[in-house]
Amino acid sequence: MIDFDNAAFGIGIGDIQLAVHREAVRLRKETHGNHLAMELILIAKMQDLGLISEDEVEILTTINDIAVRSANGRLEPEEAYHEVRRIYDEMLATGKASPVALVSAGSAAESYISIEDYNDKPTIVYKAKSSGTWEGIGNKIGILIGAKLGGPAGAVLGGMIGGAIGNEVDEKRSEEDGE
Numbered sequence: 001m002i003d004f005d006n007a008a009f010g011i012g013i014g015d016i017q018l019a020v021h022r023e024a025v026r027l028r029k030e031t032h033g034n035h036l037a038m039e040l041i042l043i044a045k046m047q048d049l050g051l052i053s054e055d056e057v058e059i060l061t062t063i064n065d066i067a068v069r070s071a072n073g074r075l076e077p078e079e080a081y082h083e084v085r086r087i088y089d090e091m092l093a094t095g096k097a098s099p100v101a102l103v104s105a106g107s108a109a110e111s112y113i114s115i116e117d118y119n120d121k122p123t124i125v126y127k128a129k130s131s132g133t134w135e136g137i138g139n140k141i142g143i144l145i146g147a148k149l150g151g152p153a154g155a156v157l158g159g160m161i162g163g164a165i166g167n168e169v170d171e172k173r174s175e176e177d178g179e
Contacts, residue, residue: 016145020162023141024134035071035133039064042140046100049147051155056101063087063108064136071133081112100143103156107139107163111170134173138166 024038031037043060046052052060063084070080088109091097097105139159146158 016142016149016158016161017165019145020138020141020165023145024137024166027137027141035137036064036068038137039068039133039140042137042144045144046104046140046147049144051100051143051147051152052098052104053101056098059087059091060101060104063105064133067108067111067133067136077112081109084109084112099152100147100155100159103159103163104136104139104143107159108136111135111167134169135163135166138169139163 027038027041031041040061043052043057043064046060047054047057066075066080066083069075070077084105088102088105091102091105139162142158142160142162142165143155144158145162147155149158
């Protein structure tokens with residue numbers, strides 16, 4: 001992980017974007033491109049920093065498993081969306097989830113999009129079915145970088161920025177794959 005213990009507060013969004021990118025490249029090499037392994041490493045680091053509880057580790061791991069199964073075509077996007085949304089809604093309803101767990105689960109829930117099919121009926125589609133887990137990976141890297149810069153509040157902001165970066169990667173890959 002990039003060391004931000006002595007980082008100045010003058011760091012801009014571009015600096016965070018670059019750090020997220022470099023960490024994603026490092027993780028991809030470490031895990032040989034295994035997205036689920038990347039997510040699990042990042043979730044463990046979030047717990048090590050005290051940003052999420054043990055229960056939240058389980059919840060985020062479940063959400064990531066759903067995302068990977070959907071991205072690999074082993075779970076229908078509509079089913080995946082409704083399950084992730086149900087989990088996220090439960091987290092919101094309890095009022096006990098940490099802000100960091102919420103920003104991570106919220107990013108996962110929002111990584112699904114709705115389109116109109118030929119009958120004008122909404123259909124849920126996971127972004128970039130073949131590689132659509134970069135939003136979650138970027139979100140978690142952003143959380144870790146943000147936490148080093150500004151504690152839990154920095155983690156939430158970093159997660160939003162990292163998720164947006166990952167979303168762009170998913171969108172680009174989706175366009176390239178013709179999805």
